[in-house]
Amino acid sequence: MNPVLEADSLSLAYGGRVVLEGLSFEAYPGEVLAVVGPNGAGKTTLLRALSGSLEVAGGALSCCGFSAAAGERLGAGDRISYAPAYPDVDPWISALDLVLSYRMGPRRPWARPSREDVGAALESLRRLGAAALGPRRTSEMSTGELKMVMLAAALSRRSDVLLLDEPLAYLDLRNQSIAMSALRAEARRGALVLVASHELHLLRLYADRVLVLSGGRAVAMGRVDSVLSEDLLERAYGVPLREERALVPSIHRAGGARERRSYCNYFRCGAPGRY
Amino acid sequence: MRGGLLHLLLPVFFALSLFLGPYGLINPFSHGLGAFVLELRLLRALAASLVGLALAASGSGLQALLKNPLADPYILGVSSGAALGVLATIAAGFIWPLAVSLSALLGGLAALALVMAVSSALGLTRTSMVLAGVALSYALSSIDMIIMMDLGPAVQGSLAWLFGTVAYALWGELAYAAPLMAAGAAWIFLRAGHLESLMLGDDVAESMGVRARRLRAEVAVASALSTSAAVAVAGPVGFVGLVAPWIARLGSGGAFRRIYPLSLSLGASLTVAADLASRFVEPGGMAPLTSITALMGAPVLVYLLARWRG
Numbered sequence: 001m002n003p004v005l006e007a008d009s010l011s012l013a014y015g016g017r018v019v020l021e022g023l024s025f026e027a028y029p030g031e032v033l034a035v036v037g038p039n040g041a042g043k044t045t046l047l048r049a050l051s052g053s054l055e056v057a058g059g060a061l062s063c064c065g066f067s068a069a070a071g072e073r074l075g076a077g078d079r080i081s082y083a084p085a086y087p088d089v090d091p092w093i094s095a096l097d098l099v100l101s102y103r104m105g106p107r108r109p110w111a112r113p114s115r116e117d118v119g120a121a122l123e124s125l126r127r128l129g130a131a132a133l134g135p136r137r138t139s140e141m142s143t144g145e146l147k148m149v150m151l152a153a154a155l156s157r158r159s160d161v162l163l164l165d166e167p168l169a170y171l172d173l174r175n176q177s178i179a180m181s182a183l184r185a186e187a188r189r190g191a192l193v194l195v196a197s198h199e200l201h202l203l204r205l206y207a208d209r210v211l212v213l214s215g216g217r218a219v220a221m222g223r224v225d226s227v228l229s230e231d232l233l234e235r236a237y238g239v240p241l242r243e244e245r246a247l248v249p250s251i252h253r254a255g256g257a258r259e260r261r262s263y264c265n266y267f268r269c270g271a272p273g274r275y
Numbered sequence: 276m277r278g279g280l281l282h283l284l285l286p287v288f289f290a291l292s293l294f295l296g297p298y299g300l301i302n303p304f305s306h307g308l309g310a311f312v313l314e315l316r317l318l319r320a321l322a323a324s325l326v327g328l329a330l331a332a333s334g335s336g337l338q339a340l341l342k343n344p345l346a347d348p349y350i351l352g353v354s355s356g357a358a359l360g361v362l363a364t365i366a367a368g369f370i371w372p373l374a375v376s377l378s379a380l381l382g383g384l385a386a387l388a389l390v391m392a393v394s395s396a397l398g399l400t401r402t403s404m405v406l407a408g409v410a411l412s413y414a415l416s417s418i419d420m421i422i423m424m425d426l427g428p429a430v431q432g433s434l435a436w437l438f439g440t441v442a443y444a445l446w447g448e449l450a451y452a453a454p455l456m457a458a459g460a461a462w463i464f465l466r467a468g469h470l471e472s473l474m475l476g477d478d479v480a481e482s483m484g485v486r487a488r489r490l491r492a493e494v495a496v497a498s499a500l501s502t503s504a505a506v507a508v509a510g511p512v513g514f515v516g517l518v519a520p521w522i523a524r525l526g527s528g529g530a531f532r533r534i535y536p537l538s539l540s541l542g543a544s545l546t547v548a549a550d551l552a553s554r555f556v557e558p559g560g561m562a563p564l565t566s567i568t569a570l571m572g573a574p575v576l577v578y579l580l581a582r583w584r585g
Contacts, residue, residue: 048478051478051481051482052481052482052484053477053478053481053482075484077483077484078483080482081482082478082479082482083479084476084478084479087475087476088342088476088477088478089474089475089476090339090342090474090475090529091342091344092344092524092529093474093529093530094529094530097529097530098475100530101471101472101474101475101530102475102479104468105468105472105483105484106468106469106471106472106480106483106484106485107468108468109464109465109466109467109468109532111468112532137529153475163482
């Protein structure tokens with residue numbers, strides 16, 4: 001199978017600082033590829049470059065037949081859909097208008113949404129259990145609801161590549177499950193789903209492969225089960241997991257049951273079971 | 276209150292503006308004086324319509340661009356720049372209407388150029404544009420006040436212009452200002468699709484091929500063009516560019532493609548209605564338009580906001 005996305009010795013800079021260097025990887029249609037790493041590792045920068053909103057600083061990047069070299073932006077148009085970590089949307093636009101605007105893109109001013117556009121927008125909201133949000137303005141939504149609407153907008157274009165930055169943040173357990181199931185369905189349709197996230201336990205359940213970034217470089221890439229090991233996470237995140245785990249019983253004894261659970265879920269990436 | 280019924284306000288107010296005055300209805304076809312009055316009123320009604328349309332176009336574009344509901348056509352320093360141009364011209368002894376209008380246009384565009392230069396140095400973000408505009412407005416307003424202190428008796432004449440009025444509009448002024456106002460409004464319309472993408476966030480818009488910085492510069496220039504031309508005809512008429520997009524938004528939803536045409540129509544209606552009201556407030560229709568647009572628009576906006584919250 002031919003890769004839909006290729007990075008070759010890719011370097012990316014943001015604010016005059018090199019954030020990622022020498023990154024090479026390939027991604028294929030029909031897979032969910034997770035991008036993980038500590039804060040500031042370059043996950044968002046990578047997604048922004050793939051979306052075409054950031055110039056390539058060095059190396060080469062190609063996606064869906066489009067390519068970009070140093071000093072260029074990738075312009076894959078509607079072949080790519082991107083949902084940022086923090087939606088910075090107009091506070092007055094309704095959820096349905098938001099999804100429609102996303103689906104239609106920067107069209108001619110006299111273009112009106114077709115019946116097919118409206119149907120696809122409603123269907124996307126329905127898939128994510130957000131149909132009731134349709135007429136509501138974005139300023140009247142919680143952050144989690146807005147994230148679901150943005151995800152619906154990205155899905156509504158049925159693009160070849162979905163770039164999703166922290167799509168699970170702010171979502172409750174039910175919505176996390178709905179979102180990841182929808183992303184798996186997109187992968188089954190043949191799309192490449194690229195997800196940057198800190199929810200390691202969910203990625204373990206739903207992602208096919210994982211790319212681990214740390215210190216401005218890729219430190220590992222491969223099948224989720226084989227890559228997300230305790231050793232690698234210790235190196236990537238710079239946290240002595242074994243020592244942290246040794247601390248857990250003492251926290252528990254001191255009445256810190258909640259702290260214990262969060263330590264376990266976060267660092268051990270243990271499967272929490274299907275919701 | 277959805278739908279196009281609000282568009283009917285413009286022809287209604289336009290017709291009233293032609294035939295209604297402080298002395299009641301006139302029949303323009305009855306005698307020579309009626310035709311003369313009709314021509315004067317036609318000029319005022321046309322000037323008010325175009326000024327309102329231009330200010331509403333500018334306000335809608337800037338509110339969408341800056342995602343700031345308080346953005347109005349003067350947020351980028353155009354009003355202060357235009358006022359400075361006019362006051363400097365009057366101080367220099369040039370008091371012909373055409374000189375006043377041209378100086379307003381040039382002053383407004385020069386102020387925008389300065390704001391864009393400062394904002395570009397700071398990255399041309401939404402925040403940098405608003406901050407540079409507000410800072411320059413304050414600086415230019417200070418210079419305006421210093422010049423006004425030295426104008427002496429000429430202050431009275433300049434004040435009437437500064438408060439906004441179409442009573443002094445001339446066919447010649449309208450002939451050169453109308454294409455500029457229309458060009459600015461049309462430019463923003465042609466970028467409506469891009470503006471709607473920008474309402475989804477800079478990164479999302481960029482991923483769709485929209486260049487956010489370039490779009491900001493384009494819409495700011497188009498907005499300043501139509502605003503400066505409107506200021507050249509009627510002085511800095513306030514509130515229209517702020518309230519018309521708001522009422523359109525409350526009446527037609529949040530999508531720019533629906534807000535924009537309704538906003539233009541409402542801006543023109545509000546200004547024509549304000550000019551009509553000014554004839555009854557003060558004989559000769561010299562009452563400042565800004566105070567009337569605010570008095571008429573504010574209660575409507577408060578009512579709609581309260582209804583929307585309810």
